[in-house]
Ligand SMILES: [Zn+2]
């Protein structure tokens with residue numbers, strides 16, 4: 001399954017994680033493409049003639065992977081690859097590091113589209129009063145501001161798996177208010193000298209991954225677990 005579909009006739013991407021598929025200006029888009037696909041299926045029109053391709057990983061890999069749509073009883077929308085070998089392209093590799101993390105916490109994958117799907121889930125969680133946190137070892141994710149991205153260094157599996165503390169090195173910020181004078185630790189963000197004003201610098205909080213002294217972080221993780229239950 002994949003969340004991003006390329007509609008060859010309309011020439012647009014459909015993001016199935018979004019209610020309006022990412023096209024607020026095209027009302028009822030899902031009903032239209034879904035009903036059309038069902039109609040084609042009922043008339044035995046092959047999947048390769050139904051205008052829907054994987055618009056995510058397969059497209060990025062330069063592969064034409066035909067898809068069909070389905071809707072679950074709970075309303076969940078899904079796009080399914082016609083061929084199993086295309087579906088395989090979306091299965092994340094189970095690295096020893098991933099497995100070690102999984103032994104410590106409930107992992108919920110950010111998916112092939114990375115932060116894009118996370119943003120949708122974060123707003124979903126926020127509507128339910130949950131503060132999500134996404135643990136990552138990627139610096140480019142940790143720099144984002146769309147949700148909490150506590151980051152650890154890339155560590156070998158044996159370090160992740162052991163019961164000890166796993167240091168969160170960035171992505172979880174506290175605001176540091178400081179006066180721009182001779183004792184200041186940071187450079188002035190506005191001028192090349194000391195301006196005397198108060199500045200605010202977001203800085204990583206020194207917290208540990210699920211350790212005893214990280215109650216706030218632990219509660220964030222409980223929030224994350226709830227997010228996966230909701231999805
Ligand atoms: Zn695909």
Ligand SMILES: [Zn+2]
Pocket residue numbers: 180188189190191193194195196197199
């Ligand atoms: Zn200053």
